[in-house]
Amino acid sequence: MQHEIDRLAREAGRMILNADSSALSGVEVVTKSSRRDLVTSMDLEIQQMLMKELLAIIPQAKFLCEEDVPSMPDAVITDAGELDEGICFIIDPIDGTANFVHGNRHSCTSIAMTVNGETQIGVIYDPYRDELFSARKGHGCALNGQLLPAFDSSMKNEITVFGTAPYNDFVNGPTFELAEKLYEASADVRRTGSAALDCCWTACGRFALYAELSLSAWDFAAGKLIAEETGCVVTTTDGKPISFKEKPSILCGRPTAVSEFLEIDF
Numbered sequence: 314m315q316h317e318i319d320r321l322a323r324e325a326g327r328m329i330l331n332a333d334s335s336a337l338s339g340v341e342v343v344t345k346s347s348r349r350d351l352v353t354s355m356d357l358e359i360q361q362m363l364m365k366e367l368l369a370i371i372p373q374a375k376f377l378c379e380e381d382v383p384s385m386p387d388a389v390i391t392d393a394g395e396l397d398e399g400i401c402f403i404i405d406p407i408d409g410t411a412n413f414v415h416g417n418r419h420s421c422t423s424i425a426m427t428v429n430g431e432t433q434i435g436v437i438y439d440p441y442r443d444e445l446f447s448a449r450k451g452h453g454c455a456l457n458g459q460l461l462p463a464f465d466s467s468m469k470n471e472i473t474v475f476g477t478a479p480y481n482d483f484v485n486g487p488t489f490e491l492a493e494k495l496y497e498a499s500a501d502v503r504r505t506g507s508a509a510l511d512c513c514w515t516a517c518g519r520f521a522l523y524a525e526l527s528l529s530a531w532d533f534a535a536g537k538l539i540a541e542e543t544g545c546v547v548t549t550t551d552g553k554p555i556s557f558k559e560k561p562s563i564l565c566g567r568p569t570a571v572s573e574f575l576e577i578d579f
């Protein structure tokens with residue numbers, strides 16, 4: 314199944330690049346919950362393609378996805394409680410939609426497969442760098458077929474990254490306080506615009522730690538497994554286990570970096 318998901322993530326990436334190379338002509342952009350929350354016709358097309366192809370392989374599968382698509386309503390679940398039984402795909406067709414809309418070339422497709430509520434496969438594809446991160450629980454994570462090593466690191470001399478949780482204005486103050494603390498504790502900070510790639514870049518050691526104060530299941534489901542399979546610790550920002558049933562904060566990093574973060578006084 315992992316190979317099938319890898320293949321479909323690459324197919325989604327081709328759709329992102331094709332849209333880009335046509336300077337997004339023909340791609341419609343509309344806002345959802347706020348002026349920051351965008352959806353394009355490409356998000357919907359990719360999600361529909363993935364659902365159709367995955368249902369052809371596993372007809373009984375359920376889907377927890379970011380976008381509302383009119384077809385296939387029976388397969389769609391809106392309550393993460395329904396993840397507890399059977400096979401479910403948690404999909405973000407384009408993570409980093411604002412980057413996609415503004416031509417920032419840092420977006421990806423994220424697909425997780427859960428079985429009875431536990432993530433077994435996580436695949437994230439960045440078409441701009443042609444980087445495929447593919448993890449299976451207990452079997453590690455590969456980047457373009459090469460197994461990533463597990464290692465530990467402090468954040469002191471490393472780069473850290475934070476997300477702004479842009480659809481949740483109530484966390485603006487704490488988010489920038491967190492960014493300042495990260496800046497003080499590490500070599501420097503980044504804000505990239507893709508939570509899924511923030512997890513992947515932490516998994517492969519480009520960042521020592523990633524933190525964001527509110528995410529949806531599709532933003533982190535695959536990235537959490539990818540990071541864990543490279544020895545990272547992934548919890549909420551106060552060190553608790555993460556659940557799909559709420560919109561949790563996320564703290565993802567090397568074990569020592571995570572311990573250092575949890576000792577910071579907020």
Ligand code: IPD
Pocket residue numbers: 351379405407408409410411476477478479480505506507508509525527528529532
């Ligand atoms: C968003 C991105 C962003 C993160 C937000 C997410 P979207 O996802 O991952 O980096 O800060 O919290 O919602 O809307 O581009 O799929």
Ligand code: CA
Pocket residue numbers: 405407408409508531532
């Ligand atoms: Ca997302």
Ligand code: CA
Pocket residue numbers: 356379405406407408409410
């Ligand atoms: Ca998205």
